[in-house]
Ligand SMILES: Nc1ncnc2c1ncn2[C@@H]1O[C@H](COP(=O)(O)OP(=O)(O)O)[C@@H](O)[C@H]1O
């Protein structure tokens with residue numbers, strides 16, 4: 001008890017030095033908390049965008065389709081599969097995929113055709129929200145199509161222009177039809193931006209002469225569901241598939257680079273925090289060494305009259321712990337408003353020219369995501385570094401020999 | 410009974426290649442209740458002898474024993490406890506812990522010993538009162554005069570009722586009037602409470618106060634008034 005109040009008074013003996021130390025620690029903590037929050041926000045945002053706009057949590061295709069995506073390699077009994085997935089409590093939407101050539105007036109380009117079950121699709125992706133102009137597909141207007149942003153530029157296409165699509169139907173016939181461009185997407189990701197033409201599933205089936213089956217089923221699972229487990233459950237629905245067994249993959253398997261990148265980004269954070277705190281540790285080391293050296297005599301007297309080395313060690317430790325405690329409180333209090341701002345308002349990355357990574361244009365507004373862990377970690381690392389830094393001065397103080405100390409001027 | 414005993418104690422300090430003999434065969438025995446002044450010219454070994462007695466330094470040869478125990482046989486930890494429990498220290502200056510009040514300084518050894526708060530309070534307040542420090546309990550050392558600081562140090566040294574109080578030039582940093590008063594006070598404590606004092610000084614006027622005067626020259630006893 002006496003030791004604690006002694007330590008507290010010692011901290012304020014050289015109040016300027018203590019205040020500088022505390023301010024530096026608080027600032028570092030503030031920076032780290034916000035930095036961690038922003039990185040967590042970015043990770044979750046990227047994962048969300050990848051899952052939400054493109055791949056879904058799980059993707060189901062017919063066995064072999066991934067290696068050789070042939071038009072006739074379909075999931076044959078999609079009705080049963082969709083029902084089965086619905087029964088698991090997941091959301092699912094089928095997609096039809098094909099390729100062809102599209103032209104607007106004299107401009108033409110190779111395209112990826114995506115046939116959508118509009119109602120179901122809306123439940124698994126938020127792609128419709130990324131429309132830049134015009135409107136999204138509507139089952140009542142089967143001849144509407146929506147084009148990716150860069151494809152539209154390539155074709156010099158505008159909303160309400162006519163789009164001619166040429167391809168080969170499943171039966172080998174020449175497929176061609178004329179569509180109205182109902183909408184043009186904003187930036188989503190390379191594949192969609194460059195070459196995708198969205199159409200209704202009905203229009204796709206008619207064009208490609210594919211009355212039955214789907215190429216892909218996109219599945220969303222409730223937040224927090226174990227993806228591998230969900231994939232296993234969906235795979236288990238396979239029994240209904242007569243011709244081809246289905247192949248279920250999680251988004252992590254489909255986008256492995258993104259998945260590992262997101263995972264390693266988190267680990268990288270710890271390293272960055274560590275490096276930032278090394279500067280702080282050096283500051284503490286210096287401040288506490290000064291604090292010890294300028295009272296060698298006093299510490300010597302203390303040891304002479306019977307204070308044990310452990311007590312002296314504890315005193316120095318307590319002094320830096322108190323400064324760290326004050327700094328932690330201050331850092332957290334300062335972090336509150338900035339955390340609120342970054343979480344609720346965020347940074348407009350449009351101002352920075354937008355951000356794109358791994359072919360995904362991911363966030364438009366970069367918001368922070370704050371979790372207990374994202375606050376705990378910087379605090380924990382700060383304390384760890386301070387503890388490591390104060391060890392030497394504290395040991396130095398604990399080992400002072402009274403007669404030498406009392407000679408020391 | 411002999412409380413403190415030096416037997417053939419030598420201490421040789423090494424400064425680079427040079428050997429500086431500080432004590433050369435010191436034989437001295439201090440009895441309980443004595444009030445002994447250690448005098449002698451500067452460099453005669455007074456501080457060295459008191460450091461040996463206070464278990465702060467070890468002799469090159471010979472033995473120092475306190476209450477019959479040879480200090481050479483004790484561990485660092487045991488020596489630390491011995492200093493806390495059996496020895497009172499008054500140093501020349503910078504005795505007090507600057508962040509503690511007069512009261513807190515005076516009770517610090519008792520607190521280290523784990524004496525109960527109420528007991529501590531009663532003993533320390535009575536002592537401060539006796540040493541003329543009533544009303545100054547809450548002052549920090551920098552709010553006290555040199556003489557008052559030394560009195561707090563004396564209070565701290567005797568509060569735990571040690572076997573002996575060692576004081577190395579306790580009056581060196583105060584004016585002569587204060588010096589006289591401090592010595593008078595120590596003498597009174599010796600007479601009324603039976604506190605054993607061994608203190609060094611190079612002030613001749615002290616001789617009037619001391620009941621026993623031991624003069625060191627070149628690290629050995631040259632004169633002993635008790636002999
Ligand atoms: N740590 C030390 N290193 C070297 N020489 C020392 C040391 N301490 C004391 N001495 C020497 O030992 C002798 C006795 O010193 P000291 O005990 O301080 O004498 P006094 O207190 O009587 O003035 C002196 O010559 C002094 O220079």
Ligand SMILES: [Mg+2]
Pocket residue numbers: 455456457578
């Ligand atoms: Mg001396």
